[in-house]
Amino acid sequence: MSNISLHVALLRIFRTTICPIDGKRKDSGQCFCKSCYFALPSKLKHGLYVSALDGDEFYDNYLSAMEYLARKGFYVPLVKLPTEAAKIIGDTGLIAALNERKQAKQEGA
Numbered sequence: 482m483s484n485i486s487l488h489v490a491l492l493r494i495f496r497t498t499i500c501p502i503d504g505k506r507k508d509s510g511q512c513f514c515k516s517c518y519f520a521l522p523s524k525l526k527h528g529l530y531v532s533a534l535d536g537d538e539f540y541d542n543y544l545s546a547m548e549y550l551a552r553k554g555f556y557v558p559l560v561k562l563p564t565e566a567a568k569i570i571g572d573t574g575l576i577a578a579l580n581e582r583k584q585a586k587q588e589g590a
């Protein structure tokens with residue numbers, strides 16, 4: 482499984498102070514901003530407390546949380562974010578990595 486670029490992108494996201502869902506400010510080391518985090522059902526919240534050292538389980542949980550927030554209408558596309566926030570998220574490579582992952586899934590890789 483080649484999830485390396487996604488793993489790296491998510492680790493970079495933790496270090497930023499921008500929420501990858503809506504571009505709001507978040508604390509460095511947090512997955513999401515407070516409004517996104519508190520919108521998650523408790524099962525998904527708990528999934529974020531799995532250590533990143535546990536590998537794929539953590540990343541799967543993180544992606545499930547992202548998908549949930551997108552379904553609930555929290556997701557703001559990069560083009561609609563302030564330039565600075567869009568640049569920070571863009572620089573993590575997250576969007577490219579997510580697209581890559583989607584493609585790999587479709588191809589059954």
Ligand SMILES: [Zn+2]
Nearest residue numbers: 500503514517
């Ligand atoms: Zn947010």
